[in-house]
Amino acid sequence: MKRLLLLGDEAIAQAALDAGMSGMYAYPGTPSTEIMEYVQSSAEAGQRNVHRKWSSNEKTAMEAALGMSYAGKRAMVAMKHVGLNVAADAFINSAMTGVNGGLIVVSADDPSMHSSQNEQDSRFYAKFAMVPCFEPSNQQEAYEMVFDAFEASEKYRLPVLIRITTRLAHSRASVSLKEALPERERSIPSDPLQFVLLPAIARKKYKALLTSYESLKYDLRISKYNTFKDGIKRDLGIIACGIAYNYLMENIGDSQVDFPVLKIAAYPFPKDLIKDITERCNEILILEEGAPLVEEALRGILDNGIKIFGRLDETVPRDGELNPAIVAKAIGLPVSFGSEVPALVKMRPPSFCKGCGHADMFDSLIEAIKEYGPGRVFSDIGCYTLGALPPYSAINSCVDMGASVTMAIGAADAGLFPAVAVIGDSTFTHSGLTGLLDAVVKNSSVTIIISDNSTTGMTGGQESQATGRIEQICKGIGVSAEHLKVIVPLRKNHEENIRIMKEEFEYRGVSVIIASRECIQTASAKRKSAASGN
Amino acid sequence: MKNDIILSGVGGQGILSIAAAIGLAAVANDLFLKQSEVHGMSQRGGDVQSHLRLSDKPVHSDLIPYGKADLIISVEPMESLRYLPWLSKDGWLVTNSAPFINIPEYPPVEEILKEIRKIKNHIIIDADVIARESGSIRSGNMVILGAASPFINMSFASLEDAIRKLFGRKGEEVVEANLKALKAGRELSGK
Numbered sequence: 019m020k021r022l023l024l025l026g027d028e029a030i031a032q033a034a035l036d037a038g039m040s041g042m043y044a045y046p047g048t049p050s051t052e053i054m055e056y057v058q059s060s061a062e063a064g065q066r067n068v069h070r071k072w073s074s075n076e077k078t079a080m081e082a083a084l085g086m087s088y089a090g091k092r093a094m095v096a097m098k099h100v101g102l103n104v105a106a107d108a109f110i111n112s113a114m115t116g117v118n119g120g121l122i123v124v125s126a127d128d129p130s131m132h133s134s135q136n137e138q139d140s141r142f143y144a145k146f147a148m149v150p151c152f153e154p155s156n157q158q159e160a161y162e163m164v165f166d167a168f169e170a171s172e173k174y175r176l177p178v179l180i181r182i183t184t185r186l187a188h189s190r191a192s193v194s195l196k197e198a199l200p201e202r203e204r205s206i207p208s209d210p211l212q213f214v215l216l217p218a219i220a221r222k223k224y225k226a227l228l229t230s231y232e233s234l235k236y237d238l239r240i241s242k243y244n245t246f247k248d249g250i251k252r253d254l255g256i257i258a259c260g261i262a263y264n265y266l267m268e269n270i271g272d273s274q275v276d277f278p279v280l281k282i283a284a285y286p287f288p289k290d291l292i293k294d295i296t297e298r299c300n301e302i303l304i305l306e307e308g309a310p311l312v313e314e315a316l317r318g319i320l321d322n323g324i325k326i327f328g329r330l331d332e333t334v335p336r337d338g339e340l341n342p343a344i345v346a347k348a349i350g351l352p353v354s355f356g357s358e359v360p361a362l363v364k365m366r367p368p369s370f371c372k373g374c375g376h377a378d379m380f381d382s383l384i385e386a387i388k389e390y391g392p393g394r395v396f397s398d399i400g401c402y403t404l405g406a407l408p409p410y411s412a413i414n415s416c417v418d419m420g421a422s423v424t425m426a427i428g429a430a431d432a433g434l435f436p437a438v439a440v441i442g443d444s445t446f447t448h449s450g451l452t453g454l455l456d457a458v459v460k461n462s463s464v465t466i467i468i469s470d471n472s473t474t475g476m477t478g479g480q481e482s483q484a485t486g487r488i489e490q491i492c493k494g495i496g497v498s499a500e501h502l503k504v505i506v507p508l509r510k511n512h513e514e515n516i517r518i519m520k521e522e523f524e525y526r527g528v529s530v531i532i533a534s535r536e537c538i539q540t541a542s543a544k545r546k547s548a549a550s551g552n
Numbered sequence: 553m554k555n556d557i558i559l560s561g562v563g564g565q566g567i568l569s570i571a572a573a574i575g576l577a578a579v580a581n582d583l584f585l586k587q588s589e590v591h592g593m594s595q596r597g598g599d600v601q602s603h604l605r606l607s608d609k610p611v612h613s614d615l616i617p618y619g620k621a622d623l624i625i626s627v628e629p630m631e632s633l634r635y636l637p638w639l640s641k642d643g644w645l646v647t648n649s650a651p652f653i654n655i656p657e658y659p660p661v662e663e664i665l666k667e668i669r670k671i672k673n674h675i676i677i678d679a680d681v682i683a684r685e686s687g688s689i690r691s692g693n694m695v696i697l698g699a700a701s702p703f704i705n706m707s708f709a710s711l712e713d714a715i716r717k718l719f720g721r722k723g724e725e726v727v728e729a730n731l732k733a734l735k736a737g738r739e740l741s742g743k
Contacts, residue, residue: 023579025589132590189588189614192579261614268613342617354619356639360667362659363633366562368598369654 020195026186027052029157029193030096030124033164035062038199040091040119041069043079045448046477047098048133049187050126054096055480066201072474074483075419075448076101080108080123084177087121088213090205092168096124099140104419104449106143109177113147114223115213116175119202120168127183129308129339133476135399135418137337139308144179144285148231150240151179151285153260157191159243159283165196166239173237174230183307183339186261235286243283246291248298251276255299256349257292259283259312262305265345277349282312292316296324303348304328307340368404375535376402378507379469379515380412383440386519390436396429398422398450400442401475413440420449426464427457436523439466444474444482451491457528458496465522465529468492469507471537479540492530501529508535553583555606555705556616558635561627562652563600566693569718570625571602573697576714577706578606588614597654599631606705625700627679627693628652629664636671645671646700646741648679648692675699675741686736688729698737708738 024032031053034042042063044054057063057070069086073079076097086093097105102125109123125140144151150170154160160182167178211219234240255278258266263281270276280295282288296302296316302324304313313328327333333348334340343353370377380402387394397403397413398421405412415425422439423446430437441450446468457464470488474480484491492502501522505515515533522529557574561567571587578585588603605611618637624645626632632647639645647668651661668674677699679692686695694715701708712731719727 021579023575023585185588185614188590189586190575191586191611192584264612264614268617341615342613346617354617354640355637356619356621356641356643357636357671359636360633362663362667363630364655364657364659366597366599366631366655371597 021192022195023190024157024161024193025052025188025190026154026157026160026182027126027188028056029161030164030180030182031056031060032193032195033161034092034094034122035060035068036196036198037165037168038092038201039068039094040201041083041086041093042096043069043073043083043093044096045073045076045079045101046474046480047076047101047126048477049128049184050096050098050101050124051477051480052187053124072480072483076105077108080105080112083121083123084108084112084115084117087117087119088207089119091119091202092121093119094122094124096126098134099125099127099138100135100418101125102140102143109143110147111215112177113149113227114215114220116223117171117177118175118205118207118212120171121177122164122167122171122180123177124180124182126187127181127308129183132184135416137308139311140179140181141285141308141311144181145311147177147179148227149176149179150174150234151181152243153181153283153285154186155261155263155281155283156186157189157193160186161193161195163243163284170234170237170239173239174234176230181260183261185339231286235288240284241288244288244291245281246294247279249276249278252278252299254301254303254349255280255295256303256305257282257295257312258305259307261307262340262345265340265342266305266349268342269346269349269351287312287315301325301327303333305334305340305345305348367407369407370401370404371538373538374401375471375507375533375537376405376469378509378512378535379467379533380405380410382507382512382515382519383438383467384410384412386516386523387436387438390523394434394436395438395440396422396425397439398441398445400445401471402440402442402469405440418449419445420453423450423453423464423466424456426466427453427460427462430463435463437464438523439464441466441468442475443468443470443472443484443488446488447482447484447491451495454492454497454528454530455495461527463526465519465525465531467519467531467533470532470534471540472534473537473540475537475539479537479543488532492532497528497530501525501527502532503529504532504534506535507533553606553608553705555623556621557604557606557623557625557704558616558621558638559602559604559625560631560635561600562631562654563598565600565627565652566690567600567602567627570627570693570697571604573711573714573718574604574606574704576717577710580710580713581706583608583706584611586611586614599634601635623700623703625696627696629661629668629676630659633664633667639671642673644673644675644700644703646675646677646696646703648696649676650678650680650692677737677740679737682736682740683733686729686732688733691730691733694730694733695737698734699741701734701738702741
């Protein structure tokens with residue numbers, strides 16, 4: 019049996035390849051990025067010609083994957099949790115249309131927000147859409163679940179969500195591989211109206227969805243991942259979901275499980291097992307990585323049943339990711355601790371790389387906007403968000419992909435002058451284009467600075483759909499040539515760049531300034547690879 | 553057998569290569585392994601840590617519990633202190649003494665070293681100097697791994713094999729430089 023040392027992300031990617039996936043779709047986002055990167059670097063995927071190019075955003079990725087499923091092939095789409103918000107329209111409706119070839123949606127959550135704007139829990143989305151959800155606790159389980167997820171997807175003709183969190187996504191372990199399956203033949207859906215959500219059809223399909231969601235919990239492909247282990251201490255029963263199960267086992271060990279333990283790693287809720295453990299035990303502790311999904315359901319609105327401990331009563335902190343110590347405390351075990359961090363240890367916050375073009379762009383922007391007063395720069399999600407921190411303190415917002423452009427429009431509508439947006443090239447093609455069209459159509463008084471480093475920098479330098487196209491795109495959307503400026507953010511152009519920015523701030527219409535200089539990380543990687551002859 | 557190791561440093565200093573080398577050796581030794589990477593949002597310049605757990609039994613948590621780490625391997629002195637809450641009372645701290653200074657309020661190196669010397673079991677090595685002496689300035693990380701190797705429950709030879717595998721694609725010269733650095737580190741901590 020072949021074994022590989024794989025990140026949780028990579029285990030999912032390898033499994034999808036072994037399960038006969040024909041297409042992988044994604045937009046980079048921590049901690050999900052390595053799923054697509056693994057498929058891209060896989061020699062086998064190359065030989066099989068598995069589709070594996072980045073998409074412009076999570077919605078286009080989700081829809082393309084649905085299209086591949088329509089054509090009868092197995093497809094996977096991966097994103098970070100907030101990406102599922104972007105893809106939500108397609109995701110929710112894909113449960114209504116159903117699938118043809120198996121379709122897996124992987125959403126990688128980031129509790130504790132290591133590199134995210136919130137810590138939303140994707141399991142809610144699965145419940146909302148009424149599709150099965152797998153929540154692996156380790157790399158091997160993640161690998162195996164992909165096979166079952168494809169099968170369940172095809173059996174129930176539903177997309178399946180796999181929800182992982184940062185720890186599993188970015189932790190490596192040895193994974194035993196299964197025998198690889200062939201890819202599916204192309205086939206169009208037998209019902210030509212399956213994907214046509216006209217109201218009359220949608221109403222029928224919704225009734226069918228409601229029925230199939232109820233039957234999912236009895237399917238072995240799903241139910242086998244939920245396991246109950248009885249224990250002798252019946253005063254407390256523990257329900258542990260996904261990776262929380264590892265922290266529990268770390269504390270109580272395999273051999274001496276005293277408490278009855280229900281492990282939940284697949285949804286819908288295993289109602290019978292939950293009923294069983296609550297009947298056996300006087301009190302229940304619920305351990306979940308993320309939001310209290312199971313806990314809220316079990317408590318209900320009136321919360322007058324059995325005694326329940328969890329995040330809602332702060333037995334476990336209400337926010338943030340779990341760790342072995344938090345779980346130890348929750349079950350009443352002592353927590354050992356090394357020694358304190360000496361006071362002289364200072365924070366080492368992330369910062370711009372030496373020589374980064376974003377930094378030069380901000381240097382000029384700070385000078386140019388000084389005379390207008392603070393609070394006028396809307397920004398976005400990418401390395402340049404570091405412009406919020408000292409010594410720059412140059413931006414006033416970072417909300418969601420593309421919001422810099424549209425918030426600047428709204429602020430300009432309210433009379434804020436100048437209203438400036440700072441957005442990266444990849445974020446611009448992800449979700450900035452439609453906002454720019456709004457601005458052009460309304461002739462909003464905004465200045466949009468596209469800080470173009472020709473890559474998706476923050477996630478490690480993936481290709482950016484915008485590279486070499488930004489000027490044309492802006493022209494095509496209708497930005498006038500006189501107010502479409504391209505500058506090079508370099509120290510030597512500082513004065514000139516300030517002058518151009520000031521000029522465009524003063525223009526009462528749409529200006530776009532493209533500050534274009536390649537990311538120094540990707541540039542140096544290219545140099546190194548050229549030097550070594552690769 | 554259980555070996556819980558925390559690797560620390562600053563982004564770009566090569567701690568992921570140390571993790572990969574130990575990981576490859578663990579697989580060759582048929583050990584159970586979990587290796588969790590923790591890095592902040594920036595690619596470079598922020599603090600980076602990795603939790604490496606080796607055992608002859610299945611490993612549950614991807615994270616090492618507080619107070620349970622047997623070893624901290626750090627390629628940067630101030631970073632080595634950031635993870636003391638994880639170090640067990642009999643654990644070892646092996647660190648580079650050469651600072652990576654990219655923040656204005658970086659404390660005086662002497663004061664950092666003073667704090668490190670308060671740890672019962674510690675080894676401080678100027679890996680950058682040793683790496684230069686052994687002919688490859690970029691293999692300071694392997695010097696540190698070599699110095700920490702006596703506290704890793706695997707044979708030195710299996711670490712050498714792992715390095716051959718890890719750097720094999722980059723050519724014999726790179727492999728030799730890294731092996732030399734590893735040995736130089738090992739000799740220092742043996743003294």
